Amino acid sequence: LAQQGLLMGNDIEAMSDAELALAVETTNVFAKLTPSHKERIVRLLKANGHVVGFMGDGINDAPALRTADIGISVDSAVDIAKEAADIILLEKSLMILEEGVLEGRRTFANMLKYIKMTASSNFGNVFSVLVASAFIPFLPMLPMHLLVQNLLYDISQIAIPFDNVDDEMLATPQRWQPGEVGRFMLFFGPISSIFDITTFALMWYVFDANTPDHQTLFQSGWFVVGLLTQTLIVHMIRTPKIPFLQSRAALPLMLMTGVIMAVGIFLPMGPLAHYFKLQALPSLYFVFLPVILLAYMALTQAVKGYYICRFGWQ
Template identity: 40%
Template sequence: MESILKEGGLVRNLLAAETLGSTTIILTDKTGTLTQAKMKVFGLYTLMGLEEGVTKVEKDNEYLLSSAILTSDAFLEQKEESDDANEEQIIINGRPIEKAIVSAGIHSGIMQEAILHQSPRVDFLQFESKRRFSASLHSQKGSTKNTLYLSGVPESLLENATHIYYKGRSIVMKESVRKRLVRKQNEMSNNGYRFIGLAYREVGFDSIPTKEEEQESFIKGNTFIGLIAFSDPVREDVFESIKIVKRAGVRVVMITGDNPKTAKQIAIETGIAYKEDKVLTGNDIDHLSDEELYLEINRVPVFARVLPEQKLHIVRVLKDNNEVVAMTGDGVNDAPALQSADIGVAVGSGTEVAKAASDIILINNSFTIITSAIKEGRRIIDNLKKIVSYLLSTSFSEIFVIGGALAFGAPLPLLPGQILWANIIEEGFMSFSFAFEKAEDGVMRRSPIDSLSKSVLTKKIKQLISIISIITGVFLTILYFILLQLGISIEEVRTLMFVALSIDSIFFAFSFKSLHIPIWKVRFFSNRYLFVALFISIILLISSVTLPPLQKILSLTSLSFNEALFLLGIGLFNLILIEVTKYFIFERK
């Protein structure tokens, strides 16, 4: 967890990091996760044409920007006094797109406070994905009617517009003009720009109706003012991060509420999609069965104009098909999908509701943290498999030897006290050190399939444990009966068996350092805790057969130099058998 925190991720659910190691698909939002969330107004587009920049705006564009500020829910806050004269003294609070609008107004001399004084807000309707627009009701000095300003998805506003704002007045919208506006939006969306549309209506009511049907009718017969284009640069590290994730066998799918063309361009820039890939919209999803939707998700890397409830539906369809789903989100409406996903990932700039529903929070909003978390999750799963394989292999070897002796009516090869002491030497320290193993070099080039099992005891792990236990157990059982036939005292035989099992366990630890890499390729010095455990285990083992008090307690005798060499040779032989077994189970293609 500490390594994820260093990267900028806060783990709220301890099982989440482990689950991320099993992830098969990531559903990612666009803004803030793939992009820098440094939204800026790139240009204003009205019937007068496109005006790039906002330092000095033409009259129609001034009205467009003023309307956007009126519909914005962002607000200004005076910063506490600072000694730095160059530091901004005003803080803009709100969503990135609204902050960009208010900031553009400040740079062009259109102050929020001034226009709200001139046209006071009477009522306000928040933006909702389903409705696709926000509305702000304002009174006008010298007029008995109120003006309802609309801000939202350009397609919806344009489709329902009957008039367009031109040179300070409302004129009838011609179909050719509507097509020109759509064409301009599509052209700029292909370059990754995001758009909102602005419109207005003169209304007779003094408060916004609460009924949904009435709210949805607001956009009908509107006067379209124009389009505002926003730029939000892609994060520099995202392309490489997505490349690493894909190489790890994890699919990445963008799911956003943005324009399909904008979404696809960002997906291409980040490596999620190629030019020839198609984009599905929320409307397309509504016409697909669950089976068809799952097939499309496997083919289509970008979903645009998607509603929160459709995100939830996508998550459920994937989970029904045994996918392990990680999903990013930031809004209140994303909370159900974040909670339903196997791993909910909230961005740091998101709402408190989204954060509460998530398992991991991206403090700096970067997708790179997800890559690091997947690597950490795989490391955890790998280390659990190493610990389980090591403990069960050594334990079953002991059981096999003791069981073999009992089956043939021979004396016990180990006394209870010797077994307990051997387990302290073998398992108490050596197995504990595996928890600190670093991620293996090839961990992000492996398919997540090996991690999908609900249990650490996968088929391959079971095979490894069974083969090692049988081979080592049979070999040591034969050795035990040979030693008995040689007429050696039972105390000496037990000492030899005790040391043989202990040496095997110490050697096994280095072999189990990696289940996928042969021992000669393992980075021996990557885990200092293993060497601390090795040092303690060797000291305890030597003390057991050299210190008289311990010899007496454990009923052990001293070993000759030749006997020690002989047991080391047996340990090396068993180590070779383990490496051969590992090769046939894990490495051979």
């Protein structure tokens, strides 16, 4: 370790908490410490906003182990140290800690992906339903359609725990920030609503699905667009980079989202359509569908670039 300052126990004894709180930020070697010194250093690091891990195996380490966010000990430590610790290492290797930290960051990043995706897509869906209900003389989508759509979407998310995480996301620790999720939802949720409303106009004016007698055609058209955009958002939001080109999802996630998108198109076009109160879509619909999806991805990527410049990316 490159030495960045040295503090001895008698130096710490002479410092106030305010002085020591500044010193711990520029010092990485502490020597000849009492148990109270160790506990004080850990407490002040936490007060400075750090997440602190402490490793020890003796009686003198117990106060600091208990104060730290993560207390780490070994199976050969004294009983009081093991009781105060959160983690007990069973192998004589510190590389386990590095592996654990990286796996924890990977798990947190994937968890955050799911929360952001679900919050933004649900917000967009609710907004779209409200807009449609205000202007359309029939239900824009049946409850059965919403349930099937959400079920298929959730199935596609099963593969997220196996997804790749960009190296940049593993380089530094991340924190749970509820305000960040809310802001993210407000930025990205309405994007899907823009293309939902575009689909409403398409079905209403191009395909004449504008009466209660033709509501099944309208609902089928929105069902497909809604499911496909909801599934594609996984790849758009999983990374701050350009998806598919600069950062690819893991194979299980790619396969799962591909299968769900295929199922979403098959349901109204196949023999099961009448069971789900859907109907086959005209060929012209599938000329407009790729245009809508590509425009959706382009706008999401543009908003993502602005969002990263303005707020950063977690």
